[in-house]
Amino acid sequence: MYHHVKKLMYTVRVDEPDPRFGNMLLEQFGGANGELAAAMQYSIQGLNCEDAARKDLLMDIGTEELSHLEIVGTLARMHLKPMKSVREDAEADPLIAIAGGGGVNLFNSMGNPWTADYLKITGELDVDLRSNIAAEARAKIVYERLIDFCRDPGTKDALQFLMTREITHMKAFSLALESMGKPPLMIGRIAPTPKLVNQYFNESTGEGQLGEVDARGPWNEGDNWEMVEAKAFMGLEGDGAAPESSGVAAVTSDTKDAESLREMLVQDLHYLLDAEKQLVKALPKMVEAANTQQLKDLLEFHLKETNMQVDRLTEALKALGGSATGKASKGMQGLVEEGEEIIKKGAKNPEPFADLALIAVAQRVEHYEIAAYTSARNMAIQLHEHEIAQLLTLSLGEEMKSDYLLNQVSQPLTSLAGMPPAVR
Structure with missing residues (x-):
């Protein structure tokens, strides 16, 4: 009742x-x-x-x-x-x-x-x-x-x-x-057709006008996945060739321009690699300085993501024939130094203010990286380096998600900071 x-x-x-x-x-x-x-x-x-x-x-x-x-x-x-x-x-x-x-x-x-x-x-x-x-x-x-x-x-x-x-x-x-102990895909009582259930139909094929590429990930490769190309995009003569696109393709104007753009991409990846390596060293200090468990967990998780981003950048540089070493990123160096200063001051501040200051620094870092990854990805797309573009897209998505989550953690802390000390 x-x-x-x-x-x-x-x-x-x-x-x-x-x-x-x-x-x-x-x-x-x-x-x-x-x-x-x-x-x-x-x-x-x-x-x-x-x-x-x-x-x-x-x-x-x-x-x-x-x-x-x-x-x-x-x-x-x-x-x-x-x-x-x-x-x-x-x-x-x-x-x-x-x-x-x-x-x-x-x-x-x-x-x-x-x-x-x-x-x-x-x-x-x-x-x-x-x-x-x-x-x-x-x-x-x-x-x-x-x-x-x-x-x-x-x-x-x-x-x-x-x-x-x-x-x-x-x-x-x-x-x-x-x-309940049920496997995620065990829905209802009737089993799916064995081979068909593992076939991924690539129905959105080719490079789009805005540079979109065919993406690969755990949702369509590895394990038992079989990629099935859409028949609508096969050649009309049945020879397996894709028909010519009537759309506007993003291409570089000549070989010299393409080479200059490639050099710029390699340089940006070197800067990004150094920036991520600096962050790998800085994040544990930020985790230790954080007071709320939610912020600690978020920073620890992003540390794992940052290590993966270092690996992706290393892979991208090797694919472009560059060395897997970074060029000093002065922008990240300044942000890290600012973070260290905030941590020192934070030890003297009440909890919500210390964590809010830490989040502010972390978000500045995220926006710096979002801008860098966006620019590098766009260059990779222009150069038709689709595998590298995909690596950069994955890292860009992680940076954007991290910025979003930091913003969510800051909301209740901001409300708490606005309350009288006796109420906190």
């Missing part, structure tokens, strides 16, 4: 009502990735579940999502309140102001009604758990975007709480799925 306790799971505070933001909040009230959809999805999955332990999990989290719905609804109602009496605010959304009296209803931010089509319920427990993990991931992203657009500190704190619980639920669902 359900029992309502007249107390919010998280006490909310709104200092400055913002009707337009209140409208945005409705996405998490009656939207596809909102709290009602999550509560209904997990609860109904729980009703269908014959596994007592995992049924308990689904009902626990489904009930918590109803508590989250109450928090979001209360926040939205507080932000929408001016619509009840102020004409200008009512104009932000006439549907809410006129039809709903300035309150909440089961609509998303665009005024579309909530629908059971939002729910993903198959009756197969492992499939449902995977859907739940994806649902929590989508909800986490929605909360991030709401936080980015929010101007009210009290509302931000409540949204941070809700966003964090999405990760908690994702962790619980992931471990429940893992505990």
Whole structure:
């Protein structure tokens, strides 16, 4: 049975009502990735579940999502309140102001009604758990975007709480799925066709107008993978030759220009190699200086990525006939020295400020590397060095992801830094 306790799971505070933001909040009230959809999805999955332990999990989290719905609804109602009496605010959304009296209803931010089509319920427990993990991931992203657009500190704190619980639920669902002991690709009861299941169809073939190349990775090579080239791109005479492209190809103007560009690429790779080697030495000091475990874990993981990036750059230089040594990167040297200075000062600062300063330095490093990898990759594409372009693309993706994660770690620390010392 359900029992309502007249107390919010998280006490909310709104200092400055913002009707337009209140409208945005409705996405998490009656939207596809909102709290009602999550509560209904997990609860109904729980009703269908014959596994007592995992049924308990689904009902626990489904009930918590109803508590989250109450928090979001209360926040939205507080932000929408001016619509009840102020004409200008009512104009932000006439549907809410006129039809709903300035309150909440089961609509998303665009005024579309909530629908059971939002729910993903198959009756197969492992499939449902995977859907739940994806649902929590989508909800986490929605909360991030709401936080980015929010101007009210009290509302931000409540949204941070809700966003964090999405990760908690994702962790619980992931471990429940893992505990079932089913291989990831064992879905349902009927086995797939043996050979066909390992064939990867290369249906996006050739070099695109923007320099895109056929990429290879663990998703299409190694293990039992068989690459099958798309027949649509085979020669019309059946000789296996690809037809001529009618698109505009990215080519260098002459041999001399190509050689100059190749020399520039080799030089940039040398600088990048030295920069990454400097970072390999600097990151352990940053890990030791970090106070929060999340930041330590992120920096330690990026250290492993940086070692792989050194290997990729070494491989790329060998492929271009260059030596596997770096040329002194003065830009990275300056950033490392700045980081060392921050670490010394950080020992005297309270935790959130020290870690925020460390993150700021780390993000400057990431942006330096993102720019360098982007430039080098573009040159490799222009020179038709597709394998080297792919190596650089992998490293570029890791740098961009690291910058994104550093930004996420900084958000709660920034909120903490803004609180009075006694509250921290």
